[in-house]
Amino acid sequence: MRTMFRGLAYGVLMSTLAGATMADGGVTFTDIADGGSAGITYERTPSPRSAIRDQILADSPLSNFQFFVIRRPNSPQKGRGAPGVAIFDYDRDGDLYIYVPNGPGSINSLYENQWIPAGSMSFVDVGSASGSGAGDQDSSGVCFGDIDNDGDEDLYVLGTGEPNRLFENLGNDTFADITATAGVGGGSRHAVGCSFADFDGDGRLDVVVGNSYDGWEHRLPTFRAGATYAFMEHNQLFHNLGGNLFEDRSAAAGIENVSNMNQPGTTGAAFTWAIGTADYDRDGDVDIFSMDNQGGAALAPEDVRGWIRLYNNDGSGNFTEVTASAGLQVQGGWMGVAFDDFNCDGNIDFFASDLGSYLGGVPSRPFMSQGDGSFADVGIGALARTPFGWGVATFDYDNDGDGDVIYHGGVSILTFIIADNPGALLTNTGQCSGIFDYDAGAVLKNHVYRMVQGVAVGDLNNDGFEDIVSVSNFDVDDPINRLPLTLFVGPSPSPFDPLAVVENVYSGLPQLGSRTYIGKVDENGVAVPHANGTLSVEISSADNGNGGVAFDLVGSAGILFDEDDDHGDDGDDDAEDDDDFPMIRVNRDGIGAVVSFTPDGGLTRTKPVDGGASYASQSSVVANFGLGTSAGGVVEIEWPGNIRNRLDDVQAGERLTLPFIPCDPAATWEKRNRFDKCVRESLKEYKEEDVIDSHLRNRLRASMLRFFDQIQGGGSSGSGN
Numbered sequence: 001m002r003t004m005f006r007g008l009a010y011g012v013l014m015s016t017l018a019g020a021t022m023a024d025g026g027v028t029f030t031d032i033a034d035g036g037s038a039g040i041t042y043e044r045t046p047s048p049r050s051a052i053r054d055q056i057l058a059d060s061p062l063s064n065f066q067f068f069v070i071r072r073p074n075s076p077q078k079g080r081g082a083p084g085v086a087i088f089d090y091d092r093d094g095d096l097y098i099y100v101p102n103g104p105g106s107i108n109s110l111y112e113n114q115w116i117p118a119g120s121m122s123f124v125d126v127g128s129a130s131g132s133g134a135g136d137q138d139s140s141g142v143c144f145g146d147i148d149n150d151g152d153e154d155l156y157v158l159g160t161g162e163p164n165r166l167f168e169n170l171g172n173d174t175f176a177d178i179t180a181t182a183g184v185g186g187g188s189r190h191a192v193g194c195s196f197a198d199f200d201g202d203g204r205l206d207v208v209v210g211n212s213y214d215g216w217e218h219r220l221p222t223f224r225a226g227a228t229y230a231f232m233e234h235n236q237l238f239h240n241l242g243g244n245l246f247e248d249r250s251a252a253a254g255i256e257n258v259s260n261m262n263q264p265g266t267t268g269a270a271f272t273w274a275i276g277t278a279d280y281d282r283d284g285d286v287d288i289f290s291m292d293n294q295g296g297a298a299l300a301p302e303d304v305r306g307w308i309r310l311y312n313n314d315g316s317g318n319f320t321e322v323t324a325s326a327g328l329q330v331q332g333g334w335m336g337v338a339f340d341d342f343n344c345d346g347n348i349d350f351f352a353s354d355l356g357s358y359l360g361g362v363p364s365r366p367f368m369s370q371g372d373g374s375f376a377d378v379g380i381g382a383l384a385r386t387p388f389g390w391g392v393a394t395f396d397y398d399n400d401g402d403g404d405v406i407y408h409g410g411v412s413i414l415t416f417i418i419a420d421n422p423g424a425l426l427t428n429t430g431q432c433s434g435i436f437d438y439d440a441g442a443v444l445k446n447h448v449y450r451m452v453q454g455v456a457v458g459d460l461n462n463d464g465f466e467d468i469v470s471v472s473n474f475d476v477d478d479p480i481n482r483l484p485l486t487l488f489v490g491p492s493p494s495p496f497d498p499l500a501v502v503e504n505v506y507s508g509l510p511q512l513g514s515r516t517y518i519g520k521v522d523e524n525g526v527a528v529p530h531a532n533g534t535l536s537v538e539i540s541s542a543d544n545g546n547g548g549v550a551f552d553l554v555g556s557a558g559i560l561f562d563e564d565d566d567h568g569d570d571g572d573d574d575a576e577d578d579d580d581f582p583m584i585r586v587n588r589d590g591i592g593a594v595v596s597f598t599p600d601g602g603l604t605r606t607k608p609v610d611g612g613a614s615y616a617s618q619s620s621v622v623a624n625f626g627l628g629t630s631a632g633g634v635v636e637i638e639w640p641g642n643i644r645n646r647l648d649d650v651q652a653g654e655r656l657t658l659p660f661i662p663c664d665p666a667a668t669w670e671k672r673n674r675f676d677k678c679v680r681e682s683l684k685e686y687k688e689e690d691v692i693d694s695h696l697r698n699r700l701r702a703s704m705l706r707f708f709d710q711i712q713g714g715g716s717s718g719s720g721n
Helices: 002-017 034-039 050-058 064-071 295-299 575-580 672-688 694-714
Strands: 029-031 086-088 098-100 111-115 123-125 140-144 152-159 165-169 175-177 190-196 204-211 236-242 244-246 272-278 287-292 308-313 319-321 338-339 349-353 365-367 375-377 392-395 404-408 416-419 424-428 437-438 450-458 467-475 481-485 499-503 504-508 514-517 535-540 548-554 593-597 606-610 623-626 632-639 642-653 653-661
Touching: 034 123, 064 308, 064 514, 086 140, 086 450, 098 535, 152 190, 175 375, 190 272, 204 287, 287 338, 287 623, 338 392, 338 481, 338 606, 349 392, 349 404, 392 450, 404 450, 548 593, 548 632, 606 623, 642 653, 642 694, 653 672, 672 694
Parallel strands: 140 190, 548 653
Antiparallel strands: 029 535, 086 098, 098 111, 111 123, 140 152, 152 165, 165 175, 190 204, 204 236, 204 272, 236 244, 272 287, 287 308, 308 319, 338 349, 349 365, 365 375, 392 404, 404 424, 416 499, 424 437, 450 467, 467 535, 481 499, 504 514, 548 623, 593 606, 593 632, 632 642
């Protein structure tokens, strides 16, 4: 029934699309943090293991045998760090702040947005004052979520070869490190990605962590196939018990061991770069995507470990790996993931970042849901080639009503640096075609020499257009030995060909059989390290004439129908039946919900609210949608547990708080007024808690009754008064 309903709606909207005006592009992004402006002074402090690379440079020249067989596999993994970025409203004042992890000895930055208090697009770093600085940690990825359902966001910051940190938001602009008592340290693994979600439907956010390998002083799993499995680290799932206590359920939940490690029939740990969560099959629970790296195993096709692994949730927080049946047993160096509905068919698609066409021949690309639990690898079409990628996010950057992609990347392989990604903004051509083109004029700054790791998006100045934040682990500040990558891979029609370069770090001396460092040196001939990584905050020009809407979701946990809650008697004859109303608890952030918006005369775009994806990063959980020049539209939310809410007549420019109404219009109700009473009492409590005002309460009630009548068939049995 659900599939049939979506199909009919899709057909009707296609026939009326001519009534909407949707135009691609037309906006630009300007980096307001360039050169330390706007109060952004972030520099990524290198990790101690960067000294290993410095020693290799000092030992130059090196024989080819030393270099290729010994030194390169034993060079450090991400010696300059693996920073992510999070965009969230930590004090609930209505604007978004930026959290950026740093290296040991430097305080992680929490940039407080000055848009609302001062009216300026600038920031103040309160990382130290907030108590979330973690200055002694080699921090990497970060994700956030309201773990105790008290109305504010808590932070989970990952460590490299050391425990992760959990910071509880105290609600007074400060955080407390509760790692020791919470049970989420995770040991001393090398984590990069994390994602919050309520996996078992108890209303509390759990967290899943993607781990890589032990230890980052070498890159053996990257460069060597064969006997490298001893280095792999199992991923972890921590179940929220309440009271800010967690237990490790990794093995019991079914995510610890993965299939096809080395040969069919074997299992083990994987090399996971990123983790993401979304209800891909829209059955009311949240599933897990693990982006696993093939690395040097590409040299041995039988050595399979780099797949996009998909774990299907049975609704109770127990998972079954369905990678093969979903069609995702595709080998690659998978590094980032972001979710959207690219062709507006109501199914959850995703974009995966990879080594790219210039380094490994594996393009970063979209995977399209087929609506039956499987995905199609649709390739990249006329793009011909796509660049290297780490962090990735989806958003409707031009507010034309469909989902677009921004992703970044770059990498040092000791011998050379791949610099092929200028900030790849891929526009969804036409209207929800799912076919992408590169918008070369949108991102004004060329990022090819920034080795960007984390990417996230969010509307930082509340103008209805989302902005882009990215962080690099190092920048090539003065490239002196760059060569076009087309010299090595040949020309193609790709728009990235003219931009893609390689910075050569060593020169070959065939007559001596050795390689000599030819990078930048100081007056004493000592190798000069690259510039520290930087933070870019790129603000949309928001000037193409398209409108947008935004929705803040609020779950019922901690507010609605708790065990000690007395609903009261408002004079209704059915007051004695209040206890029969649903007691479903949805986490306060609404993470795991699926939001769909239909502009007047346009197609329906569907997007999940995730608790962390990209690479080491998390975008804002505010659900933003573009609507072209339409005056408004309709929003529908499919909450965890498969209860649907709808609000009609949303107007362009509105930003609304939408609470979870635990009254399923598709359920069997004795009378219509029983459904109405459920809606009214729910909205009454949200109003009393200042979540919504009276006007929105009335709008939601009226819309929910219309939704009920539509589903139940008007005056048919079960819907009468």
